[in-house]
Amino acid sequence: MEEQVEMVGRAFADHYYNLFDHDRNALVPLYQPASMLTFEGQKILGVDEISAKLSQLPFDQCRHVISTVDSQPSALAGGVVVVVSGSLQLHGEDHPLRFSQMFHLIPTEQGSYFVQNDIFRLNYSVPNPSPGRQATTRSHRGNSSSSSSTADGFGTGTPCP
Amino acid sequence: MEEQVEMVGRAFADHYYNLFDHDRNALVPLYQPASMLTFEGQKILGVDEISAKLSQLPFDQCRHVISTVDSQPSALAGGVVVVVSGSLQLHGEDHPLRFSQMFHLIPTEQGSYFVQNDIFRLNYSVPNPSPGRQATTRSHRGNSSSSSSTADGFGTGTPCP
Numbered sequence: 001m002e003e004q005v006e007m008v009g010r011a012f013a014d015h016y017y018n019l020f021d022h023d024r025n026a027l028v029p030l031y032q033p034a035s036m037l038t039f040e041g042q043k044i045l046g047v048d049e050i051s052a053k054l055s056q057l058p059f060d061q062c063r064h065v066i067s068t069v070d071s072q073p074s075a076l077a078g079g080v081v082v083v084v085s086g087s088l089q090l091h092g093e094d095h096p097l098r099f100s101q102m103f104h105l106i107p108t109e110q111g112s113y114f115v116q117n118d119i120f121r122l123n124y125s126v127p128n129p130s131p132g133r134q135a136t137t138r139s140h141r142g143n144s145s146s147s148s149s150t151a152d153g154f155g156t157g158t159p160c161p
Numbered sequence: 162m163e164e165q166v167e168m169v170g171r172a173f174a175d176h177y178y179n180l181f182d183h184d185r186n187a188l189v190p191l192y193q194p195a196s197m198l199t200f201e202g203q204k205i206l207g208v209d210e211i212s213a214k215l216s217q218l219p220f221d222q223c224r225h226v227i228s229t230v231d232s233q234p235s236a237l238a239g240g241v242v243v244v245v246s247g248s249l250q251l252h253g254e255d256h257p258l259r260f261s262q263m264f265h266l267i268p269t270e271q272g273s274y275f276v277q278n279d280i281f282r283l284n285y286s287v288p289n290p291s292p293g294r295q296a297t298t299r300s301h302r303g304n305s306s307s308s309s310s311t312a313d314g315f316g317t318g319t320p321c322p
Binding site: 002034036038041043067068070072073074075076079081083085098100102104106116117119121123124 | 163195197199202204228229231233234235236237240242244246259261263265267277278280282284285
């Protein structure tokens with residue numbers, strides 16, 4: 001059971017990012033009308049809207065490299081939650097961007113899975129006192145969409161005395 | 162509905178990290194016997210084992226700062242999936258560590274939620290050609306548990322021609 005969940009998560013991640021990098025339109029059948037994608041804080045509901053979002057992303061060529069895949073059985077019979085971390089190299093950019101993406105996979109009657117929940121975030125570096133690293137961090141922020149951690153209202157952090 | 166899901170996710174994240182930073186044992190009632198935690202690749206099943214893991218973490222004092230909280234309704238009635246990104250400042254360490262954590266919250270009969278799925282990962286920087294940044298990245302890796310992305314067998318990345 002445990003091994004099967006790991007295999008599903010890993011196989012899904014390999015499949016998903018291979019399609020994303022080489023034939024992005026082929027991702028669309030992985031979603032269904034009730035699927036939800038949150039992309040850098042922007043919520044997108046349903047396969048048609050998700051398809052439109054994927055085709056409108058402001059980069060044509062990219063390459064995902066997976067660092068980690070963590071999978072668990074979900075509370076829904078046969079479902080699997082998968083969290084992937086990795087890096088995303090955009091064509092023409094010097095530095096890869098770190099990302100995390102969570103999927104909730106639900107089994108279909110055909111013996112496959114569809115994506116019920118999909119949450120994608122770029123992981124920005126923490127600024128430190130080194131001017132070189134701060135400059136890099138700012139450059140990465142500049143490449144992001146307008147739905148940054150500040151824009152979505154969650155950028156101020158938990159008050160921790 | 163949408164706003165309520167966002168409120169649940171944000172309130173849960175504030176509550177969870179406040180307890181983690183100030184009274185870690187108080188996190189235990191958030192888990193149930195079927196709960197699963199994956200901490201840096203290590204899978205831990207059930208409230209007793211999760212409680213033991215939390216109390217054995219190799220740092221006593223820490224401070225989480227939330228950067229982003231993304232929440233969606235899950236396929237399970239009333240459930241909420243929450244993905245948090247942020248930074249973790251350990252006592253005595255110069256630099257905060259970036260983290261991502263995913264929770265699948267399931268409603269209880271008492272009108273609250275418990276954590277069914279919990280997946281935690283530190284997000285390491287992508288090494289770049291600057292010697293100074295590489296050294297920082299290696300130092301962060303040295304602080305992590307033995308269940309690194311290499312140790313769990315997922316460190317080689319997707320083959321992308």
